[in-house]
Amino acid sequence: MAIEYLGLSQINGPLVVLEGVQNAAFDEIVEMTVNGNEHRLGRVIEIYNNKAIIQVYEGTEGMALRNTHTRLTGHPMEIGVSESMLGRTFNGIGIPIDGLGDIDADKMLDVNGKPLNPxxxxxxxxxxxxxxxxxxxxTTLIRGQKLPIFSGNGLPHDQLAAQIVQQASLGDDTDEKFAIVFAAMGVKYDVADFFRRTFEESxxxxxxxxxxxxxNDPVVERLITPKxxxxxxxxxxxxxxxxxxxILTDMTSFAEAMREVSSSKGEIPSRKGFPGYLYSELATIYERAGIVKGSKGSVTQIxxxxxxxxxxxxxxxxxxGYITEGQIVLDRLLQGQSVYPPINVLPSLSRLMKDGIGKGFTREDHQDVANQLFSCYAKVGDARALASVIGExxxxxxxxxxxxxxQAFEHQFVGQDLQENxxxxxxxxxxxxxxxMLPRKELDRIDTKILDQYYQPADRD
Structure with a gap:
């Protein structure tokens, strides 16, 4: 029989302190009842003697020292999962918010995942x-890869994320099952509504x-959403x-929520005020991508x-950048030139690209074309720098x-329409x-046989 604890000894931001606790475990989920009718979830994040510090997912608003009852569940946070969750919308801790009723779960799983044997x-x-x-x-995205998009405030990463969701596929010649899990953290209501409407209309x-x-949801809830x-x-x-x-957007909101909670706990800050365990927390999320032997499926992260x-x-x-296998970088200068998506290809890369393209995957010339486009676009930067000094x-x-x-590369190759797939x-x-557009002698990154097969000068009749 579970013991129910009456009252709290301290409330500090999203954290509460419970005294006289017996047999509590780190990361254990607690169920809290406020004013006798409102239910909230919390997580034990620290234990000291008979005291337990609890992180309240829905926030501590309305909670007082005397109006809260707490019950330890004896297990970490779990979520009921089912294939029927596809097509549904949930809040940050997995509760349906689309008005279509509860999920009939196939099984309950720990949200922290199971460590994978490398x-x-x-x-x-x-x-x-x-x-x-x-x-x-x-910067080809490979199944099982984690490939982040580095953006900035005001850049169209939301539109880019929505377009990727609408257009992503395994290719035309496959009958394998494909689906998308989309998680948004700390987004404004109009942005969340934009995602919902875009996915429904498409x-x-x-x-x-x-x-x-x-x-406006509790900060602590943000920490559990990607998990x-x-x-x-x-x-x-x-x-x-x-x-x-x-697709996880925006990981900056996740990290800032971690900083806020860490500050509430009184932890010593590291770089820019973030906790010293920011790296390990990010790694626990990013490393949950990959392919496992014996399974037909894969988890790919953006x-x-x-x-x-x-x-x-x-x-x-x-x-x-240390944890993931490359990055896609959005550029403010390209955005100012009305190039969409404003992807700066020079600092962007996909470290696993070479193993998922070419003959048998895309086309035999893919790697050579990519190398040559990178090389030529790098020389464009040199030409522009020279033109700014001596004149065009x-x-x-x-x-x-x-x-x-x-100019043509930025507007015709990088740039494309929002609905162009x-x-x-x-x-x-x-x-x-x-x-x-360039003389053949300038194309020094392409095999001669491939050049003979595909190269056609622009001035050729």
Whole structure:
């Protein structure tokens, strides 16, 4: 029989202190009743003698020292999961908020996940098509990869996330099951409504499970949202054999919530006021992607984070870059030139790209085209820097060609319409069309046989 504790000894922000506790365990979930009728969940985050410090997920508003009853459940936080969760919308801790009733769960799973034996992991192969040339062509997303998007305040990462959800697929010639788990943390109501409406109007909501934590929801709830979303993703992937793409936005809100709670606990801050365990907390989320031997499914992650002051050396993007396998960087200058999506391809990379493209996956020329486009676009930067010093009229003919190439590359390859869903072959063909603007002798990153097969000069009749 569970013991119920009456009253609290202290309340501090999202944390409460309970005295006289027996047999409490770290990370144990507690059920709290406020004023006899309002139920909330909390988590034991620290135990000292007979005192337990509890983190209240729904916040401590309305709670007082004498009006709260607390019961220890004896287990960590669990969520009921089922394939029927696809097409549904939940709050940050997995409670349905779409008015369609409760979920008939197949099983209960710990939201912290189970540690995976590294030996059981398989190397990521095959790619996930997003329909965006800058990603599919140059920073290809591989199944089982974690590939973050580094954005900034005011940049269109929300539109980009919505477009990826609408267009993402395993390609045209496959009958494998594919679904998306979308988790939004600390978003404004209009942004959450934008995601809901976009998914419904585009007809993709039936294979999307949404978890939404609003900006006015309790800060502590933000810390559990990505874990709840990933628990569902792991169940669908490793027990139902589905390929799952998880989109987490915005990881900066998650990290700032961690900083706020850490400050409430009185912990010594590290860089920029974040707790010293920020790296390990991010790693516990990002490392829940991958492919496991014996399972047909995979979990692929696209975490989105806004860099404070566009600073890529800020602790959040800095630590994220250490853990993940590449990054996609949005650029404010491209945004100012009306290029959408404003992806700066030079600092962007996908470290697993080489193993999921080429013959048998996309097309045999993919790697060569990507290498050559990177190389040529890097020379565009040199030509622009030179033009800013001596003037465009004084440039050599080849430098002028590179300026033309750069303009066309940004608006025709990187830039595309919000509803434009390009196949990988369309992306590669656009790349060849742009490379045709340059003399053949400039294309030094492509195998001669591939050049003979695909290269066509732009001035050829």
């Amino acid at each position: 030996v059981t992991r398989e190397y990521p192969r095959n790619y996930i098509r997003t329909g965006l040339s800058a990603i599919d062509g140059l 007809g993709v909501s039936d294979h999307v499970a949404m978890f939404i934590n609003l900006a 709840v979303a990933l628990t569902l993703a792991e169940y669908l992937a490793f027990e139902r054999g589905m390929h799952i793409l998880v 975490p989105i984070l806004t860099m404070p002051n566009d600073d890529i050396t800020h602790p959040i993007p800095d630590l994220t 009229d004084e440039l050599s003919p080849i430098d002028k060609k590179y300026l033309e190439f750069g 390009r196949t990988i072959l369309e992306t590669l063909n656009i790349g060849w069309k742009l490379l045709g």
